[in-house]
Amino acid sequence: MPGQPPLARSELPIGTVSLARYLIGKVVVRMLPEGIASGRIVETEAYVTGDAAGHAYRGMTPRNGALFLAPGHAYVYLAYGISYMLNVSSEAPGIGAGVLIRALEPLEGIPIMQMNRGIERLRDLARGPGRLAAALRVDRRLDGIDLCREGPLWLSCDDYKPGEIGQSVRIGISRDANRLLRFYLRGNPFVSGPKSLME
DNA sequence: AGTGCGATTGACT
DNA sequence: GTCAATCGCACTA
Numbered sequence: 615m616p617g618q619p620p621l622a623r624s625e626l627p628i629g630t631v632s633l634a635r636y637l638i639g640k641v642v643v644r645m646l647p648e649g650i651a652s653g654r655i656v657e658t659e660a661y662v663t664g665d666a667a668g669h670a671y672r673g674m675t676p677r678n679g680a681l682f683l684a685p686g687h688a689y690v691y692l693a694y695g696i697s698y699m700l701n702v703s704s705e706a707p708g709i710g711a712g713v714l715i716r717a718l719e720p721l722e723g724i725p726i727m728q729m730n731r732g733i734e735r736l737r738d739l740a741r742g743p744g745r746l747a748a749a750l751r752v753d754r755r756l757d758g759i760d761l762c763r764e765g766p767l768w769l770s771c772d773d774y775k776p777g778e779i780g781q782s783v784r785i786g787i788s789r790d791a792n793r794l795l796r797f798y799l800r801g802n803p804f805v806s807g808p809k810s811l812m813e
Numbered sequence: 814a815g816t817g818c819g820a821t822t823g824a825c826t
Numbered sequence: 827g828t829c830a831a832t833c834g835c836a837c838t839a
Contacts, residue, residue, distance in 0.1 A: 659820070661820075667820070668820085669820080672836080672837095675835080675836070676835080676836095677834080677835060677836085691820090691834085691835090692832095692833070692834060692835095693819065693820060693821060694818090694819060694820095694821050694822080694831080694832070694833080695819090695821095695831075695832035695833030695834070696821060696822065696823095696831070696832060696833085697820095697821050697822065699820060699821090701820085714820055716820085742821070742822075743820070743821075744821050744822060745821090745822080784820070785820075785821095786819085786820055786821070787819090787820055788819090
């Protein structure tokens, strides 16, 4: 059996920003027919309540309902008609907010991820939100699932202790663009984004 | 019912 | 560095 128990919902910190920091260094585990694929979270972004850049800003819609679930549920949507984005709901039920997982350091099932991505290079397998969703074969069918429970996709952890966590503006948004709500493992080669946001 | 636009990526100059 | 691809959805009427 997989020695990767899910994180308990009760151990998730309260609040979107706290969760975004907390998730750095944790592990995303994906169960596929071919086996397990997993990766360590090295970059996140917080989409807080009242955030004009957040999908929950204008209230609940057919797309974003999962953002209003209890903390630790998956919100998956298609961006630019091209790439799926994996988020974790982050506030009490009924409050819409989430944390975008932006990059993973591949751990297990690397051949599976290479197949899913159609590339070999380790560094590019899950560096970027659309890439990591593709590597783990995440799509809308996983929208709303509980990430604190073993299933097709869940969150876990090991004894890894993250190093220094950097903070910057978020990538690719225009509204509320000045807020420092992106978090990343400083110096980690699997982090996405321009060099200007790496310091 | 029609329209404009992204929480991106990959290909190309 | 620039730029097109691609489509679901939220918004307007």
